[in-house]
Amino acid sequence: MQTLAVDHPLVAHKLTTLRDVRTDSPTFRRLADELVTLLAYEATRDVRVVEATVATPLVEAGGVQLASPKPLVVPILRAGLGMLDGMTRLLPTAEVGFLGMIRDEGTLQAQTYATRLPDDLSGRQCYVLDPMLATGGTLAAAIKLLLDRGADHVTALCLLAAPEGLKYLEQAFADTAAPVRVVTAAIDSHLNEQGFIMPGLGDAGDRLYGVV
């Protein structure tokens, strides 16, 4: 598995305000949206394209266009929905599928409560959106589901990742033929006893959707 922590002063600046407990929900949503667009630029660096030609007003020009089948973007409800607009701003022609998953805050086990994805993902590049990679249980289950349906390339975009979660994913996908990548705005210090990312930003879903 490949991990990329995007090293950019604008990412660091926006992330600092996102972490701030005084940042209200509307500002949190806007910053999350802006951060995802910056991460998406890096995350889509290997999106497949094919050669194409267009007629300019003067002459024919060579270029590229997105290859077929088109990429699939999968936000993990609820918090991942806050990343969807930022991602589709860069990939407006992508198909969007949905996964609803919730982590039991006692056992820290992830449960899937909604799945709306194409059955056959053969040859598809998939981009999973979830702001928080904590124990890694949620993302591992989501990535496994996509690989089981035939996805041949999965990139997860996260705002924050914990070292424990990255290690868990590395072990879970050590032997998969399909490349698995994580692109994050930062790798934090550790998980606390409740499984929260430290220093983190708190509960991303609650902060996005005003439950505070």
Ligand SMILES: O=P(O)(O)OC[C@H]1O[C@H](OP(=O)(O)OP(=O)(O)O)[C@H](O)[C@@H]1O
């Ligand atoms: O890496 P893990 O330990 O599995 O934890 C991370 C998950 O927890 C949060 O979602 P939550 O279950 O709170 O659901 P929500 O999106 O509805 O807030 C977060 O958005 C991830 O999906």
Ligand SMILES: O=c1cc[nH]c(=O)[nH]1
């Ligand atoms: O720190 C964390 C861990 C899981 N989910 C969150 O929203 N925040």
Ligand SMILES: [Mg+2]
């Ligand atoms: Mg939550």
